[in-house]
Amino acid sequence: MRYENNGVRDLSIAYIGGGSRGWAWTFMTDLAMDGQLGGTISLYDIDREAAEHNRVIGNALTARKDTVGKWNYKTADSLKEALTGADFVVISILPGTFEEMRSDVHAPEKFGIYQSVGDTVGPGGFLRAMRTIPMYVEIARAIRENSPNAWVINYTNPMSVCVRTLYTVFPQIKAFGCCHEVFGTQKLLAAMLKDQKGIENATRQEIDISVTGINHFTWITKASCRGMDLFPLYRNFAKKHYETGFCENTDSNWMNDSFACAHRVKFDLFLRHGLIAAAGDRHLAEFLPSWYYLKDPETVRQWMFGLTTVDYRIQDLHKRLARSKRLLSGEEQFELKPSGEEGILLIKALLGLKDKISNVNLPNRGQVANLPLGTVVETNARFSRDSIAPVFSGSLPNDVLGLVMRHAVNQAGTVEAGLRKDRDFAFRVFQNDPRIALSVNDARQLFDLMVENTQKYLNWD
Numbered sequence: 001m002r003y004e005n006n007g008v009r010d011l012s013i014a015y016i017g018g019g020s021r022g023w024a025w026t027f028m029t030d031l032a033m034d035g036q037l038g039g040t041i042s043l044y045d046i047d048r049e050a051a052e053h054n055r056v057i058g059n060a061l062t063a064r065k066d067t068v069g070k071w072n073y074k075t076a077d078s079l080k081e082a083l084t085g086a087d088f089v090v091i092s093i094l095p096g097t098f099e100e101m102r103s104d105v106h107a108p109e110k111f112g113i114y115q116s117v118g119d120t121v122g123p124g125g126f127l128r129a130m131r132t133i134p135m136y137v138e139i140a141r142a143i144r145e146n147s148p149n150a151w152v153i154n155y156t157n158p159m160s161v162c163v164r165t166l167y168t169v170f171p172q173i174k175a176f177g178c179c180h181e182v183f184g185t186q187k188l189l190a191a192m193l194k195d196q197k198g199i200e201n202a203t204r205q206e207i208d209i210s211v212t213g214i215n216h217f218t219w220i221t222k223a224s225c226r227g228m229d230l231f232p233l234y235r236n237f238a239k240k241h242y243e244t245g246f247c248e249n250t251d252s253n254w255m256n257d258s259f260a261c262a263h264r265v266k267f268d269l270f271l272r273h274g275l276i277a278a279a280g281d282r283h284l285a286e287f288l289p290s291w292y293y294l295k296d297p298e299t300v301r302q303w304m305f306g307l308t309t310v311d312y313r314i315q316d317l318h319k320r321l322a323r324s325k326r327l328l329s330g331e332e333q334f335e336l337k338p339s340g341e342e343g344i345l346l347i348k349a350l351l352g353l354k355d356k357i358s359n360v361n362l363p364n365r366g367q368v369a370n371l372p373l374g375t376v377v378e379t380n381a382r383f384s385r386d387s388i389a390p391v392f393s394g395s396l397p398n399d400v401l402g403l404v405m406r407h408a409v410n411q412a413g414t415v416e417a418g419l420r421k422d423r424d425f426a427f428r429v430f431q432n433d434p435r436i437a438l439s440v441n442d443a444r445q446l447f448d449l450m451v452e453n454t455q456k457y458l459n460w461d
Helices: 023-032 048-063 078-083 100-109 122-144 159-169 183-199 230-241 264-273 282-285 297-302 312-329 343-352 398-420 421-430 442-453
Strands: 009-017 037-042 070-076 088-091 152-156 174-176 208-214 219-226 356-363 376-384 387-390
Touching: 009 312, 009 343, 023 037, 023 048, 023 070, 023 343, 037 048, 037 078, 037 343, 048 312, 070 282, 078 122, 088 343, 088 387, 100 122, 100 174, 100 264, 100 312, 100 442, 122 159, 122 356, 122 398, 122 442, 152 159, 159 174, 159 356, 159 376, 159 398, 159 442, 174 376, 183 208, 183 230, 208 398, 219 282, 219 398, 230 264, 264 398, 343 356, 343 376, 356 387, 398 421
Parallel strands: 009 037, 009 088, 037 070, 088 152, 152 174
Antiparallel strands: 174 356, 208 219, 208 376, 356 376, 376 387
């Protein structure tokens, strides 16, 4: 890292998955709005044409007079080229194609298993992990060889498995995982203040929380705003909206948006366990036995969230491809407005510009006292110059611990299965997920079908 004459940090950032039409565009826009950072971004993607398109789009953004963050985007032909000299590495990849994702999400439906996301736990999360782990082994080795001192930010799911693989292959790596699901729950708490207290101007940034657990199954143990303990308010809020659900944005709710929910799952979990579950309902539901919230599509509708189908994702991709063409031609430009993501703030904190506390995924070194060491946990951490200090969050209550522990153990086994490439061992981990309540024969049949559907990404005995 160097300094330009005007004091701007001159950084080198490697973006692995640089052809992204989602996170990459968000990242570009946030960078363009920050005048304290600048430099070079190397876009690497196995789809080189997609990365090349983002190079053109990114440089056009930099050329605009209304952008203050100036970056030179270039396309890299190899991981080594992208990583060499990098100060930061961003990883945001799609492990496989929609063909494999269709199997992840929909093949289990033949056995009565419905998944609302299919990318973190359950049968879909496991098979996605089996594709992802070999890719992350390669990435971790490349970082070790070409940019061992870089800070590495992971956005890919399954988050816990990805981060654990990076540390397993390269224990000295400086990697962490970012997820915005907790931010959504903070926004819900801000909306709750309006509903319960008539406070209309609270922002999610004002909601101080203590978080603990694992990614997409994260729990808020303390919450306050403007001196108020938010837990008594949330209890009243949950009871008030338990049957009807709550939609803070009438333009985007569970009936017309596959990614939205009415928070009934969160309300139910709070009334069961006394903690605020801090993820979207569609993620939370997948960590629990099917009879809770995912018994069948009708049950899902009753809980007021949606099953995100692969067809929906394909339709969304077509929209993004069409937008990419408009951005390339200049017919459309990015609107310069903050995304609400914190990746740029975390980079600035690691550069020593301003400390930041945020939820982050890191190996457990005691920050969650009663989960196994090495488990990738999600807690708050303080980001400061070249340092991340996890915040001690204490112990999970026993009832919640029982729900989380099984997944923590399974995620350790998932990484081991991906590294060992042992089909029988992988099956034992696969069938231990609480969503797979099948006979051994049916579980084996489903497993074999899903493995076959993703076979080209595997090299198993």
